Amino acid sequence: xxxxxxxxxxxxxxxxxxxxxxxxxxxxxxxxxxxxxxxxxxxxxxxxxxxxxxxxxxxxxxxxxxxxxxxxxxxxxxxxxxxxxxxxxxxxxxxxxxxxxxxxxxxxxxxxxxxxxxxxxxxxxxxxxxxxxxxxxxxxxxxxxxxxxxxxxxxxxxxxxxxxxxxxxxxxxxxxxxxxxxxxxxxxxxxxxxxxxxxxxxxxxxxxxxxxxxxxxxxxxxxxxxxxxxxxxxxxxxxxxxxxxxxxxxxxxxxxxxxxxxxxxxxxxxxxxxx
Numbered sequence: 001x002x003x004x005x006x007x008x009x010x011x012x013x014x015x016x017x018x019x020x021x022x023x024x025x026x027x028x029x030x031x032x033x034x035x036x037x038x039x040x041x042x043x044x045x046x047x048x049x050x051x052x053x054x055x056x057x058x059x060x061x062x063x064x065x066x067x068x069x070x071x072x073x074x075x076x077x078x079x080x081x082x083x084x085x086x087x088x089x090x091x092x093x094x095x096x097x098x099x100x101x102x103x104x105x106x107x108x109x110x111x112x113x114x115x116x117x118x119x120x121x122x123x124x125x126x127x128x129x130x131x132x133x134x135x136x137x138x139x140x141x142x143x144x145x146x147x148x149x150x151x152x153x154x155x156x157x158x159x160x161x162x163x164x165x166x167x168x169x170x171x172x173x174x175x176x177x178x179x180x181x182x183x184x185x186x187x188x189x190x191x192x193x194x195x196x197x198x199x200x201x202x203x204x205x206x207x208x209x210x211x212x213x214x215x216x217x218x219x220x221x222x223x224x225x226x227x228x229x230x231x232x233x234x235x236x237x238x239x240x241x242x243x244x245x246x247x248x249x250x251x252x253x254x255x256x257x258x259x260x261x262x263x264x265x266x267x268x269x270x271x272x273x274x275x
Contacts, residue, residue, distance in 0.1 A: 032249060039242040046239055057243040067240070069221070070228035076139060077224060078207040081146035085203040088147065089154025090196050094188065096155070097162045108155075115152035122149070123216040130217060137219040145213050150203025154196065161195030194262045201255050209248070 042052030061067045096108055114122050126145050127136060135141030165188075173183040189196070211226040218227065225244065232241050 035242050035245050036249065038239060039246040041239050041242070044239065046237055046242060057239040060238075060240045061243050061247075064240070066223075066228060067244070070223050070225045073218075073222050074208055074225040077142050077146055077222075078204055080143045081150060081207045082200050082204040084143065084147040085150030085154050085207075086196055086200045089151045089199055089203070090158050090189075090192065092151070093155045093158035093162060093195075094192075097159060097165075098167065111155055112152040114149050115156075119149075119210075119212045123213040126213060127216045136217050137222070139222065142214065142218050142222060142224075145217055146207040146210060147203075149206050149210060149213065150199075153202035153206065154199030157199035157202070158192055158195040161192045165191050194265060198259055198262050201259055205252060205255055208251070 037050065038046050038048075039057055040053045040055065041047075041050045042054035042056070043050065061071075092111055096104065096111075123145075126148070130136050130141045130145070133141075135144065169187050169191075170183055173187045174180075178186065208224075209226055210224070211230050214222075214224050214227045215230070218224065223231070225248075229241050229244055232238060
C-alpha cells in the first residue's frame with residue numbers, strides 16, 4: 001500500500017509497476033477475450049467486424065454427431081483419469097513425505113517428470129509402451145495415459161498440504177487401535193482433502209485439455225473434445241470451434257475460482273490470514 005508520505009520517485013515506481021502489470025495481464029487475456037464474441041457470430045467465418053449475433057454455433061456443437069461424440073469421450077476419459085490420478089498421487093505424496101530412503105529425490109523427480117518433460121516425448125513413450133500391450137485405441141489406455149499426466153499435479157499439491165500436517169495424529173490413532181485404512185480415512189484424508197481436490201482439479205483440466213497424447217493413442221472413434229477442435233482447425237475453421245473454446249474458458253474460470261476458494265479455506269483452517 002502506498003504511504004501518504006511517499007516520495008515522487010516511490011509514487012512513480014508504485015503506479016508504474018502496477019500499470020506495467022495491468023498491461024501484461026491485458027496482453028495475456030486479450031487473445032482469449034477476442035474469441036468469446038466470435039462464438040456468437042452469425043457469419044460462417046472467424047472475422048471482425050461481425051455482421052450479426054447468433055447462437056447457431058452453440059446449437060451446432062450440441063446437435064452435431066461429431067461434437068457430441070467428442071464431448072462424450074471427454075466426459076468418459078477425464079473423470080476416470082482424474083479419479084485414478086487423485087488416488088495414485090495422494091498415496092505417492094504421503095509415502096514420499098513420510099519415508100526417508102536413498103534415491104527419494106530421484107523417485108520424486110521421476111514421478112513429476114510428466115509435468116516438465118515435453119508432452120510429445122511423453123506421448124511417444126506411451127505409444128511405444130502401450131502398443132505391445134494392446135492399449136492403443138482403447139479407453140483403458142487413454143485413461144491410464146491421462147492419469148499419468150495428472151499424477152504430478154496431485155503429488156505437488158498434496159505434498160504442499162502435508163507440510164503442515166502433524167503425523168502425531170496418525171500415531172495417536174494407531175495407538176488407540178485404529179487400523180491403517182481407518183486412520184487414513186478418518187485422520188489423514190480430511191486434513192489433506194484441500195490438496196487432493198486442488199490436484200484433482202488440475203488433473204481434470206490437464207486431461208480435458210490434452211490433445212497430443214490423444215493423437216498418438218486414441219482411435220478416430222475416441223476423439224476427445226480438444227482433438228476434435230484440432231481436427232476442425234486443420235480441415236475447416238468454423239465458429240463452432242470458438243463456441244467450444246468459450247465453453248472451455250468458462251469451465252477453466254470456474255475451476256480457478258474453486259481453487260481460490262479451497263486455498264482460502266485451507267488458510268482459514270491453518271489460521272493464516274488470507275493475502
